[in-house]
Amino acid sequence: MKVLITGCNGQVGSCLTERLIAEAEVLALDSKRLDITDREAVFSIVSEFKPNYIINAAAYTAVDRAEQEIELSYAVNRNGPLNLAQVAKEIGAVLLHISTDYVFDGDGGNPYKESDKTGPKSVYGQSKLAGERAIAEACPKYLILRTAWVFGEHGTNFVKTMLRVAESRDELSIVGDQFGGPTYAGDVAGALITMIQHVEQGKDTKWGVYHFSGMPYASWFGFASAIFTAAEQQQVLAKIPTLSSIPTSAYPTPAKRPANSRLDCFKIEKQFGIKPSDWLTALNNIQAYK
Ligand SMILES: NC(=O)C1=CN([C@@H]2O[C@H](COP(=O)(O)OP(=O)(O)OC[C@H]3O[C@@H](n4cnc5c(N)ncnc54)[C@H](OP(=O)(O)O)[C@@H]3O)[C@@H](O)[C@H]2O)C=CC1
Numbered sequence: 225m226k227v228l229i230t231g232c233n234g235q236v237g238s239c240l241t242e243r244l245i246a247e248a249e250v251l252a253l254d255s256k257r258l259d260i261t262d263r264e265a266v267f268s269i270v271s272e273f274k275p276n277y278i279i280n281a282a283a284y285t286a287v288d289r290a291e292q293e294i295e296l297s298y299a300v301n302r303n304g305p306l307n308l309a310q311v312a313k314e315i316g317a318v319l320l321h322i323s324t325d326y327v328f329d330g331d332g333g334n335p336y337k338e339s340d341k342t343g344p345k346s347v348y349g350q351s352k353l354a355g356e357r358a359i360a361e362a363c364p365k366y367l368i369l370r371t372a373w374v375f376g377e378h379g380t381n382f383v384k385t386m387l388r389v390a391e392s393r394d395e396l397s398i399v400g401d402q403f404g405g406p407t408y409a410g411d412v413a414g415a416l417i418t419m420i421q422h423v424e425q426g427k428d429t430k431w432g433v434y435h436f437s438g439m440p441y442a443s444w445f446g447f448a449s450a451i452f453t454a455a456e457q458q459q460v461l462a463k464i465p466t467l468s469s470i471p472t473s474a475y476p477t478p479a480k481r482p483a484n485s486r487l488d489c490f491k492i493e494k495q496f497g498i499k500p501s502d503w504l505t506a507l508n509n510i511q512a513y514k
Pocket residue numbers: 230231232233234235236237254255256258259260261280281282283284285300304322323324325352370371372373374375378379380
């Protein structure tokens with residue numbers, strides 16, 4: 225089995241590469257070795273390696289900066305996936321792609337199902353949705369994993385930000401009215417690998433979009449509280465800051481974020497037996513995210 229991974233130095237890309245190397249012939253490419261917006265390079269490298277699976281872990285993920293860098297955001301999050309989808313179709317490969325909870329407006333009261341109406345409020349979310357649509361139109365064999373609030377050992381994320389700012393601040397104000405499912409990057413990699421194994425074993429696979437995130441749901445304030453509880457128990461910080469829960473209106477940001485980011489993860493469990501990410505357990509090793 226041959227697997228090509230793009231964006232191999234990102235949070236998810238790093239975990240994927242570490243885990244897949246033991247069980248497949250892996251070509252893991254960072255942005256320097258393969259810029260997914262470069263159509264010619266994509267076709268040349270992919271056609272030469274001829275993977276059975278392409279996993280696109282590359283993306284433009286700077287949510288606030290995307291409001292300014294609209295063109296770049298669409299180039300990476302729509303045109304890049306389109307290139308990969310077209311080459312996947314040409315060589316008969318399966319394309320696995322990662323998308324986001326930010327494709328929803330977050331105004332609904334329930335966890336979002338795959339069939340629910342999208343309505344991204346940010347350029348990042350809009351460009352990711354455009355990427356999903358480009359894939360669905362261009363490639364018959366695709367699996368899109370929508371996930372949320374990812375944290376892990378590699379790259380930048382909310383856990384690392386909290387641990388960093390705690391070193392210089394005694395008090396932190398954290399938004400308490402946006403809710404989602406924090407998700408461990410290693411579990412996102414695990415979910416994608418389980419999906420590949422399912423296809424590899426010849427089991428019936430319904431191509432399309434799947435939701436995968438962590439349980440229990442939390443607000444960013446709740447997530448931060450859990451991070452500092454873990455940090456205190458594991459003695460990784462010299463001092464623990466005092467936290468206060470604030471409304472979104474008290475923390476203005478360039479990009480609008482959904483108030484309800486909760487993903488309903490029933491479909492992926494039913495089809496692939498994949499259970500939600502146990503993010504609280506992943507915080508048991510909080511030193512790893514410093
Ligand atoms: N982080 C999160 O909370 C969430 C992420 N997701 C999605 O999960 C996926 C993985 O996210 P995550 O691992 O956190 O992202 P990261 O930002 O950690 O990693 C993304 C990687 O993509 C690379 N990249 C950027 N532009 C290009 C390009 N043009 N060609 C090739 N590679 C490029 C980056 O490389 P370089 O640094 O060299 O630019 C980086 O290594 C993305 O699709 C993201 O949208 C979904 C929900 C939540």
